[in-house]
Amino acid sequence: MHKKHIFSGILLCVAFLILCMNASAAPRIQKTKDPIILVLDPGHGGENNGTEEGAYLEKDMNLLTAQVMAEELRKYDGIKVYLTREDDTDLSLKDRAKVAADLNADFLVSIHYNASESHALFGAEAWISLIPEYHAQGYQLATCFLREYRDMGVFIRGVKTRRHSKGNDYYGVIRESVTLGVPALIVEHCHVDHPLDQEFCDSEEDWKLFGKADALAVAKYFGLKSKSLGEDHTEDAQDLPEVTKNQLVPRAMQDLTEPLYCHITLIDAKYEEDLVSVYLTGEDPDSNLIYYSVSFDGGETFGSGIPLPGGDILTGEMPDSFRIDIEVPDKSTPRLALRVYNPYDLDCISNVLTFDQMFQKPVPTLEATKEIREVQVDPEPEAPSPEADKKAKLFKVIGIACIATGVLLFFIILFTLLLPRKKKED
Numbered sequence: 001m002h003k004k005h006i007f008s009g010i011l012l013c014v015a016f017l018i019l020c021m022n023a024s025a026a027p028r029i030q031k032t033k034d035p036i037i038l039v040l041d042p043g044h045g046g047e048n049n050g051t052e053e054g055a056y057l058e059k060d061m062n063l064l065t066a067q068v069m070a071e072e073l074r075k076y077d078g079i080k081v082y083l084t085r086e087d088d089t090d091l092s093l094k095d096r097a098k099v100a101a102d103l104n105a106d107f108l109v110s111i112h113y114n115a116s117e118s119h120a121l122f123g124a125e126a127w128i129s130l131i132p133e134y135h136a137q138g139y140q141l142a143t144c145f146l147r148e149y150r151d152m153g154v155f156i157r158g159v160k161t162r163r164h165s166k167g168n169d170y171y172g173v174i175r176e177s178v179t180l181g182v183p184a185l186i187v188e189h190c191h192v193d194h195p196l197d198q199e200f201c202d203s204e205e206d207w208k209l210f211g212k213a214d215a216l217a218v219a220k221y222f223g224l225k226s227k228s229l230g231e232d233h234t235e236d237a238q239d240l241p242e243v244t245k246n247q248l249v250p251r252a253m254q255d256l257t258e259p260l261y262c263h264i265t266l267i268d269a270k271y272e273e274d275l276v277s278v279y280l281t282g283e284d285p286d287s288n289l290i291y292y293s294v295s296f297d298g299g300e301t302f303g304s305g306i307p308l309p310g311g312d313i314l315t316g317e318m319p320d321s322f323r324i325d326i327e328v329p330d331k332s333t334p335r336l337a338l339r340v341y342n343p344y345d346l347d348c349i350s351n352v353l354t355f356d357q358m359f360q361k362p363v364p365t366l367e368a369t370k371e372i373r374e375v376q377v378d379p380e381p382e383a384p385s386p387e388a389d390k391k392a393k394l395f396k397v398i399g400i401a402c403i404a405t406g407v408l409l410f411f412i413i414l415f416t417l418l419l420p421r422k423k424k425e426d
Ligand SMILES: [Zn+2]
Pocket: 043, 044, 050, 051, 058, 112, 113
């Protein structure tokens, strides 16, 4: 009897463990053709430059990334890759979708780089359809792209949807593709106009790196194998986020409301180190919070956005409160406020913390001042000014030239004296 209880207990534990393991990893829900047909759509082209906020034109960045992605994917078995444009020409969004529909594509992936009006946004994001079946497929593939970018160190803004006023998908290339029966998504690799993202996209090498990351994401989603690369991603296609074919993923839904709540409480103020630590508690029932920014004037002006630590927008996990360490301007008595942002860039400003003392790094003591003076009394030999340095060099050159001419003259005179004598000897 007792043994039976232990045995059933172990069985229950094993079943629970298996359930837990499966909760975060799910297989691909999309059924694919053989071979898989993938259409890559380098955004913009021709007169349509895309964003011009960075050092380059977006249309060129999109094309090179897509070309490298295609080249890389062609090393895998069981997939055929096409591009909507191979050169600097523009196509309507309908025509891009039509290319994919005519090829009977399994997916259309539209390749883009981003920029924001405020130049304050940074990070990568992906846009997917609102139509449930395409939404679920889009969510799984989009997650594969964003996982790769996260591994590269890019900040992740999440998988998102945007609704048109007519109720369907806002972004034309997605809307036109799904209308023709082709699952589609848009990847926005990063923001070309933000310093935190520029290191990932400011050279052709960077655009190629993104192309390779994109290819790897697709290989993992479809579970592709490559003999020439020696890679097998069969297992990866079982490790996708869990979605239901006919349900929209709540954390990918467009959030039209500001975060509900943002509050800060003081942990510690180090007045002599210009440091403040606070607990930030923020809540948005619809989305993860992604950035925060700091105000020292009670919320009138804010610094640039900083990633909120500890959350994972791809799984929806986020801590309830964050410890934030802030460097305060020296010789200031700040009125501290924080602001949090959701992935749709809507924000909420916290309460204001005031301080009864000025933040100030200690003034040097009498002893320290004495030491400084002593050092000043015995100054290091001054480095020559560039002007004097130039003159010294000039004199050196003239000196060497004089000596050389002297030596040359000496030999010439010597030869002229010796030569006639030699002739006489002949
Ligand atoms: Zn674009």
